[in-house]
Amino acid sequence: xxxxxKVIAIIAEQAVLEPSDVTLDSTLEDLGIDSLGxxxxxxxxxxxxxxxxxxxxxxxxxxxxxxxxxxAIIAGIDKLxxxxxx
Amino acid sequence: MKRVVITGAxxxxxxxxxxxxxxxxMREGRCGIGDLDFRDVDRLAIKIGGQVRDFExxxxxxxxxxxxxxxxxQFTLVAAGEAIRQSGLEFTGELAAKSGVVLGTAGGGVSxxxxxxxxxxxxxxxxxxxxxxxxxxxxxxxxxxxxxxxxKGPSFTVSTxxxxxxxxxxxxxxxxxxxxxxxxxxxxxxxxxxxxxxKAWEGLRxxxxxxxxxxxxxxxxxxxxxxxxVFVFEEYEHAKARGAEILCEIVGYAxxxxxxxxxxxxxxxxxxxxxxxLKDAQINAQDVGYINAHGTGTAANDKTECAAVADVxxxxxxxxxxxxxxxxxxxxxxxxxxxxLLACIMALRDGVVAPTIGxxxxxxxxxxxxxxxxxxxxxxxxxxxNAFAFGGLNAVLALKRV
Numbered sequence: 001x002x003x004x005x006k007v008i009a010i011i012a013e014q015a016v017l018e019p020s021d022v023t024l025d026s027t028l029e030d031l032g033i034d035s036l037g038x039x040x041x042x043x044x045x046x047x048x049x050x051x052x053x054x055x056x057x058x059x060x061x062x063x064x065x066x067x068x069x070x071x072a073i074i075a076g077i078d079k080l081x082x083x084x085x086x
Numbered sequence: 087m088k089r090v091v092i093t094g095a096x097x098x099x100x101x102x103x104x105x106x107x108x109x110x111x112m113r114e115g116r117c118g119i120g121d122l123d124f125r126d127v128d129r130l131a132i133k134i135g136g137q138v139r140d141f142e143x144x145x146x147x148x149x150x151x152x153x154x155x156x157x158x159x160q161f162t163l164v165a166a167g168e169a170i171r172q173s174g175l176e177f178t179g180e181l182a183a184k185s186g187v188v189l190g191t192a193g194g195g196v197s198x199x200x201x202x203x204x205x206x207x208x209x210x211x212x213x214x215x216x217x218x219x220x221x222x223x224x225x226x227x228x229x230x231x232x233x234x235x236x237x238k239g240p241s242f243t244v245s246t247x248x249x250x251x252x253x254x255x256x257x258x259x260x261x262x263x264x265x266x267x268x269x270x271x272x273x274x275x276x277x278x279x280x281x282x283x284x285k286a287w288e289g290l291r292x293x294x295x296x297x298x299x300x301x302x303x304x305x306x307x308x309x310x311x312x313x314x315x316v317f318v319f320e321e322y323e324h325a326k327a328r329g330a331e332i333l334c335e336i337v338g339y340a341x342x343x344x345x346x347x348x349x350x351x352x353x354x355x356x357x358x359x360x361x362x363x364l365k366d367a368q369i370n371a372q373d374v375g376y377i378n379a380h381g382t383g384t385a386a387n388d389k390t391e392c393a394a395v396a397d398v399x400x401x402x403x404x405x406x407x408x409x410x411x412x413x414x415x416x417x418x419x420x421x422x423x424x425x426x427l428l429a430c431i432m433a434l435r436d437g438v439v440a441p442t443i444g445x446x447x448x449x450x451x452x453x454x455x456x457x458x459x460x461x462x463x464x465x466x467x468x469x470x471x472n473a474f475a476f477g478g479l480n481a482v483l484a485l486k487r488v
Contacts, residue, residue: 043216
């Protein structure tokens, strides 16, 4: 599975949707994922990719991790995975 | 002051997953204690307990609920569902605004602590699930009940070790009696039967390796149980007006502190709570027909409790019945008073007094009618439920047949 497929699977499970309903330009809000769902998704992503995502729920905008869309999340993960492997 | 009645009861424990099943087991004198079944049980010295069997949480709760519900919360929701369904109450409007939930637990989400400590200490993981805190907190069960049933009034959790449920129910009783709330959901829950939970208890050297035999001369300690008991306490006129089935009336309570020792019980502290409950309920000692004992099966508790009962009741102590159902369901710690209240309801409503099973040898220091091994039919007008906790915190409830 590609990073994209894995992330979409995690987010779809969290949103109780089919993976086909999750698109790259979906926002978490579009998908109905609330703040608890967001931290759970981040946890699931950290577990899946063995990375640590710099995200503080108190100041999501200040976090060095863009969660504005599914595509942004995937890009952020790719960057963290690359840093880990370098 | 308002009169307070019980209009709903629910439970899950080692004797059954419902009130009917639990009472049937109590009548039959069945033992719910058996071999413990969980990870690393082979590393324990104590391998028995009153475990809840055949409970599949997965079918009852959805995935989102499962990640938030520790086993003690799951038990609570099962018991609360049964109690509220029986009461027939629907919490809306003014009733919802004033009705709340007060529950007891000693340890809260013990298995959540256990699983996650194992994960970070033993497995060396550096990350835990984000809901560990809301899952393990002692008030999680009360909060989920309030959310599930729209209970918006005073709601909180009481934690006084083995007296948690009785303190919680005493508090709920007080709220309804004073007119503050028309109805309260109350009781308690515990789920400590996991490796860390039992290992901690082992350390105290008060646990039996083979059976819980309260009041028996050869008793050798307590046996842990798990589960929940939840009740609907309702103002009498409110219940009567809607034609609700009334299980029994709660007529009084008392709480006391030994202010003496962190683990050893005190006869005076226990006696003050028992006599205080009689005084609060304005009932004569001679009217009490049954006492559901704290009866843990430890050397210290049982003789102290019997001495306290003898002190309070004088010659009448020989006429009343006192039994410990912990011999069947084990000691549910913070949930124990709630499950044991069912034995009081059964005595008052059905005229059946639950036995103390596993009773083998009379102990001159426990020379009361402990209803050995077989249930007994009797007309009981007033019953008491005792709880005497570690830390010397005592709470006794007085109930009456309606």
